[in-house]
Amino acid sequence: MLSIGEFSRATALTVKTLRHYHERGVLVPTHVEPGSGYRYYDEVAIERAGVIKALRELEFSLDDIGQILSECADDADALQYLAKKREAIAARMAHLRSIAAALESVIRTENDAKAMNDTEFEIEDKTIAPVLIAGIRIRGRFEQCKDVFKQLGRAFGFGLAGKPGMLIYDEEYKQQDADFEPFFPVKKSKKTASEIHVRELPGGRALCLVHRGPYDRIASAYGRLLGEARQRRLVAIAPSREVYLKGPGMLFAGNPEKYLTEVQIFVRDGE
Amino acid sequence: MLSIGEFSRATALTVKTLRHYHERGVLVPTHVEPGSGYRYYDEVAIERAGVIKALRELEFSLDDIGQILSECADDADALQYLAKKREAIAARMAHLRSIAAALESVIRTENDAKAMNDTEFEIEDKTIAPVLIAGIRIRGRFEQCKDVFKQLGRAFGFGLAGKPGMLIYDEEYKQQDADFEPFFPVKKSKKTASEIHVRELPGGRALCLVHRGPYDRIASAYGRLLGEARQRRLVAIAPSREVYLKGPGMLFAGNPEKYLTEVQIFVRDGE
DNA sequence: GCTTGACCCTCCCCTAGGGGGAGGCCCCAA
DNA sequence: TTGGGGCCTCCCCCTAGGGGAGGGTCAAGC
Known part of the structure; x- marks a missing residue:
């Protein structure tokens, strides 16, 4: 069992982040010492933390991550979430593209x-x-x-x-x-x-x-x-x-x- | 002079938003009645509100907007800010593109x-x-x-x-x-x-x-x-x-x- | 057994851009 | 004068954590 500091080094997540994940319920410590409130994590938590990190890098929200983790045990199970995310990102990119085009147009006009x-x-x-x-x-x-x-x-x-x-x-x-x-x-x-x-x-x-x-x-x-x-x-x-x-x-x-x-x-x- | 409700209808900004802009200093009412605290706006404020709306649509932050409004009187003056924004958006799009590629790759693999x-x-x-x-x-x-x-x-x-x-x-x-x-x-x-x-x-x-x-x-x-x-x-x-x-x-x-x-x-x- | 330093805890405030709502004051017309 | 709608401030809410204060805990050295 790792203390929160050791676990933080093992997962490259900050202590603050780990406490936040605990509070939000996406990564609950394996054991919490009743007297002191110290958090302890095991190997399984390290794997789960890895999945969470990967999902965060894909910019899933913590709520989505909680749901994905509760329902999925394999990438295939998460397909619908991934597809939805892909659509959302495509929409966001289209919007950004239109902003970039507007900026480009103003900049060119003014430079000309x-x-x-x-x-x-x-x-x-x-x-x-x-x-x-x-x-x-x-x-x-x-x-x-x-x-x-x-x-x-x-x-x-x-x-x-x-x-x-x-x-x-x-x-x-x-x-x-x-x-x-x-x-x-x-x-x-x-x-x-x-x-x-x-x-x-x-x-x-x-x-x-x-x-x-x-x-x-x-x-x-x-x-x-x-x-x-x-x-x-x-x-x-x-x-x-x-x-x-x-x-x-x-x-x-x-x-x-x-x-x-x-x-x-x-x-x-x-x- | 328009009351905040009339001004809200004139600019298509919500009353909440206008109060927020007042608090953040980007769009201060022309006159605030000392006794009641009622906000009143004039024609100049309508123009300013239009600029703010345009900048918000380009996803500038309120801080940036305040600075742009204080320094610029013409699109040409804002060129550096626009160019910086363009770079930021390009960077953001590149990042989103890499996420989309990762999603696409997982989705294809799992479907196959x-x-x-x-x-x-x-x-x-x-x-x-x-x-x-x-x-x-x-x-x-x-x-x-x-x-x-x-x-x-x-x-x-x-x-x-x-x-x-x-x-x-x-x-x-x-x-x-x-x-x-x-x-x-x-x-x-x-x-x-x-x-x-x-x-x-x-x-x-x-x-x-x-x-x-x-x-x-x-x-x-x-x-x-x-x-x-x-x-x-x-x-x-x-x-x-x-x-x-x-x-x-x-x-x-x-x-x-x-x-x-x-x-x-x-x-x-x-x- | 005691001290010390590192580690950990909770609690509170902060971020950007507002939304939602409570409780209360203001204004205008009937 | 009374209603109803408009307006005010104040407080809490949202993401995903960061920063810090104040105080308890753990393990090693003496």
């Missing part, structure tokens, strides 16, 4: 934005590649887009493939009854029962300009782009797009003077 | 063994495929192999590709100074600084017999196999192998009468 901190932006004549998006087209005020992005983020678990954007279907600026579609680029399509519309956005030639500052001053970027288009004898094709290189973050609204928005006006040669 | 429960085993003349293994060759008593398997399991995180086995280099049975090598099949090689020997085990023709029962009766399987080899005029090639289809489990030692061990004696045509 940081790199553009001191850039002076000019109008660019680019060819935009087609891109798969998930969007929700709505009619109303632009403030609503915040909630729409949240909805999209939840539906796709931030398994996103790029910066969020918006399609603006109106030919002229409308404050009240605007017709627009916030979207996220996504990696692959996914069944969603809601009003989310997943499709490939066509590419094409576009005049682009990055606007730095709050959204209520974004009209100037449109003005410059449309002026440039006229000068180059190009015809704008609706919808135009905005890509939010840096906007209100996932956590903080941040400073609107630092917002970066690329405005893309698709064009074709004028007749 | 269960399927062989009622089988009567006969000698088979098989061609064994080559297999990549990690082994530790030692000299001593067979009881030591238990610790060796533990060591291998730890080193390879149960990222295993099959059943454990053992190579027996002795031509005859030795109790004391046996020369043997417990091994695990592995998926790919891996640098290990210790005495673990990773290599491809050659395949070949072998006479095989599954032995059911404790290891101290395994000699009969060898006897039957060697007799069969003699009868077929085959020559045994050392080392022979044992594959532990079901032995003492990861958790319980279990019932030795149910152990299943495939003995493989490699042979070539006799001259």
